[in-house]
Amino acid sequence: MATESLKVTETLNKGLQRELGMVIPASDLIARQDAKLAELKSRANIKGFRPGKVPMSHLKSVYGQSVMSEVMQEAMNASIQQTLEERNEKPAMQPKVDMSEDQGILNRVISGEADLEFTVSYEVLPEVKLMDFKTIKIEKPVVPVSEEVIEKEMARLFREQREYEEKPEGAAIVDGDRVGMKFVGTIDGEAFEGGSSDHAHVIVGSGQYVPGFEEQLVGLKKGDTKDVKVTFPEDYSTAELAGKEAVFNVEILHVDTPKEGELDDAFAKKLGLENVKALRDMVETQIKINDENLSNQRVKRLVLDALDEGHKFDLPQQLVDNEFEAIWQRVMQELEQSGKSFADEGTTEEEAREQYRKIAERRVRLGLVVAEIGNVNNIEVTDEEHQQALIAEVKRFPGQEQEVYDYYLKNKQALAGLRAPVFENKVVTFVTELAETSEVEMSREELFKLVNEEDDD
Secondary structure (H helix, E strand, O other): OOOOOOEEEEEEEEOOEEEEEEEEOHHHHHHHHHHHHHHHHOOOOOOOOOOOOOOHHHHHHHHHHHHHHHHHHHHHHHHHHHHHHHHOOOEOOOOEEEEOOOHHHHHHHHOOOOOEEEEEEEEEOOOOOOOOHHHOEEEEEEOOOOHHHHHHHHHHHHHHHOOEEEOOOOOOOOOOOEEEEEEEEEEOOEEEEEEEEEEEEEEOOOOOOOOOOHHHHOOOOOOOEEEEEEEOOOOOOOOOOOOOEEEEEEEEEEEEEEOOOOOOHHHHHHOOOOOHHHHHHHHHHHHHHHHHHHHHHHHHHHHHHHHHHOOOOOOOHHHHHHHHHHHHHHHHHHHHHHOOOOOOOOOOHHHHHHHHHHHHHHHHHHHHHHHHHHHHOOOOOOHHHHHHHHHHHHHOOOOOHHHHHHHHHHOHHHHHHOHHHHHHHHHHHHHHHHOEEEEEEOOHHHHHHHHHHOOOO
């Protein structure tokens, strides 16, 4: 039912903040109530009255208050929606509604003796004026695939895939042996996350572990224990461990030596390939795919940086607050799980709050910009792309595929959430195609370092 008699008074219009005073006349509420009671009359089953023959006065005495409460909520929702449409405003979040808590006033409204007065406060979404994407300059990393890199990767594959047999009792570890071990890593006497294993494997000399770790295993035998002391590289991918000295208490569980064999056609056939050439082609293709994925990650970051820098507008503080609280909750959980403090991270809580507040602002700003780019340019996620995203997510959990698939089918919000990264990637691709892009050659190590140094925001 329309609310032509609705009275709206703007009480605040500052930046993105809005506050409106609204009054819905009692006559409008009563009309709505009567309409609902009339609908109820035909199906009301009240003792002493035939269906459809209950007097309105009696119906009102029995159901009047509950119907009016329902009417009040519906009238407020409809009034707010109508007003926002008339004002051409989109709230950043659900508007906050405040009304009198005085029971006497509420009783008069419910009885139809007083108008319904309430206040609506909200923040509007800002106007986003999109920058000229052609002014963005992107340097796309290109990693040459050399014969040396291919040969090194093939050698690694050979080491990992060749067959091993256990060494005789008392035989010492040498380069090339596969070692099964149990270890506990500590820093300043405290165990750290990811630093322990009940049964890990390493091929000595492969460089899988922290520099200096594998070399200290040489000469040990099955059953031996040793404190292996290492220093994590300054550019280590886990920032909390970078540059730190650690001690790993290692126990050797078994020592295996590689069986005789060569990186030849026979080895390739064991992997399901025709010959060594086919293996080499496969390795080269996979290297290029991996490098391209890393390059795309770098390009995406550069595009998002440019979009962040190229758009300045007021942000809805409610959205920023919500984003910050979500980030901060994860930060505190991680600190609690690791047993660390802000001092251990080389900062203070105040400095950390300021840093994560900026990250929250960046995420909200980019979210609004990306949404506007998609809206203006009709960029959408197709059902097929959404399904592909679901399949990719399911594949991330080998052995649990059905459980993960069922989870998303039962949780529509989680399923809808899979669209967001696909949508963002399509927008980034759209912007990249319009930007001025040049190629810059670099090593795989340089690219990997660039990608891993970037904040995950």
